[in-house]
Amino acid sequence: MTTHFDEEDEGREPDFALDDPLTVILRPSSAEYLGPPPGRYESIRRGAHRRRLLRAAAGAGATCAVLVLAALPFRLAHHDAPVTPTVPLAPPPASSSPAPTTPPATQAPTPSADPSRTSAPTTEPSRIPTASASASASAASTARSVAPSAVPTRTR
Amino acid sequence: MLKRSRERAASELFAAVYPRLAGWCRRLVDDDETAHEIASEAFTRLWARWTKVAEPRGFLYVTAANLVRDHWRKLERERRAVRRATTEEAIRPPTEQTDPSVRLLVQSLPERLRVPILLHYYADMPIREVSVLTGRKEGTIKADLHAARELLRAHLRRSLDHTL
Numbered sequence: 257m258t259t260h261f262d263e264e265d266e267g268r269e270p271d272f273a274l275d276d277p278l279t280v281i282l283r284p285s286s287a288e289y290l291g292p293p294p295g296r297y298e299s300i301r302r303g304a305h306r307r308r309l310l311r312a313a314a315g316a317g318a319t320c321a322v323l324v325l326a327a328l329p330f331r332l333a334h335h336d337a338p339v340t341p342t343v344p345l346a347p348p349p350a351s352s353s354p355a356p357t358t359p360p361a362t363q364a365p366t367p368s369a370d371p372s373r374t375s376a377p378t379t380e381p382s383r384i385p386t387a388s389a390s391a392s393a394s395a396a397s398t399a400r401s402v403a404p405s406a407v408p409t410r411t412r
Numbered sequence: 413m414l415k416r417s418r419e420r421a422a423s424e425l426f427a428a429v430y431p432r433l434a435g436w437c438r439r440l441v442d443d444d445e446t447a448h449e450i451a452s453e454a455f456t457r458l459w460a461r462w463t464k465v466a467e468p469r470g471f472l473y474v475t476a477a478n479l480v481r482d483h484w485r486k487l488e489r490e491r492r493a494v495r496r497a498t499t500e501e502a503i504r505p506p507t508e509q510t511d512p513s514v515r516l517l518v519q520s521l522p523e524r525l526r527v528p529i530l531l532h533y534y535a536d537m538p539i540r541e542v543s544v545l546t547g548r549k550e551g552t553i554k555a556d557l558h559a560a561r562e563l564l565r566a567h568l569r570r571s572l573d574h575t576l
Contacts, residue, residue: 290434290447297426300452304459311460 422459425468430455433472436534440480440515450479467545469535477518477530484519520567525560528553 430451438447454475458468465471521529531542532553539557543550 288435288439289431290438290444290451292426292430292434292451293448296430296448296452297423300426300455301422301459303452303456304462307456307460 418462422462426455429469429472432534433476436473437476437480440518441483446483450476450483453479467531467535467537467541470531470537470542470545473530473535474527477526480518521560521563525556525563528556529560532557 433454434447434451437450438444441447441450454472457475458465458471518526527546528542531537531545532539537545539550539553543553546553548556
């Protein structure tokens with residue numbers, strides 16, 4: 257089947273007969289122009305500008321989301337990787353300095369460090385040092401030093 | 413500078429094409445306001461992607477035709493809903509103020525034939541430009557135009573016979 261072209265001259269439309277109903281369709285008369293309402297051009301331009309901005313923002317957001325999604329596995333993989341074991345600190349060699357010389361017990365509250373006790377009621381001042389927690393070495397030594405002095409008094 | 417020249421080109425295009433495009437839409441829809449809405453939407457879509465459109469006139473007409481078809485579909489859905497809601501059989505469909513012949517053009521032609529008709533006859537594009545825009549050979553465009561005209565003629569004849 258051969259197709260008949262009735263328009264061959266430089267891409268121009270064919271000449272329709274005036275009674276051809278196609279003329280009505282394909283050749284709208286100039287009377288059918290519809291002028292734009294006032295301000296329509298500006299409103300269309302504004303709308304197009306807004307739409308362009310929205311599209312750009314959406315594009316940027318999508319790009320960021322894709323980048324984040326792409327980077328996330330790497331980041332998670334980095335976090336999940338087994339931590340390289342750190343070499344434990346070696347115990348101090350035996351020949352080194354001995355254990356701490358000042359045990360915490362020695363730094364326990366001493367009578368002098370407790371001002372409230374020193375300023376305690378003075379009804380029995382002599383008993384307080386011996387009854388108190390005399391774990392400190394100094395207190396013990398003073399007690400011992402007092403004892404010999406009492407012995408001779410009895411012998412006399 | 414570039415922005416100013418682009419603005420001037422947009423303004424010139426609007427002045428040259430809008431009245432004709434809106435008038436064409438007016439033949440297809442029921443009222444002036446809808447025609448303005450469709451023409452405005454076509455221009456908005458054009459300018460939202462201004463730099464990417466090679467042939468603005470063609471883009472405008474094809475976009476407007478698609479919008480008109482969407483409008484018809486929406487109207488048809490509404491009518492069906494009304495018909496369902498009011499079971500009245502004798503309900504009269506809204507009076508059609510559209511030009512049936514132009515409506516036929518947009519409604520009856522398949523897209524493959526409709527686009528060349530729109531571009532060539534309404535957007536005033538020579539066949540060469542239509543061919544470039546649609547990516548088809550000039551011979552194919554001519555054949556499509558011919559087929560579209562024959563189809564329209566047949567439809568028109570049938571509708572005329574129907575009314576007589």
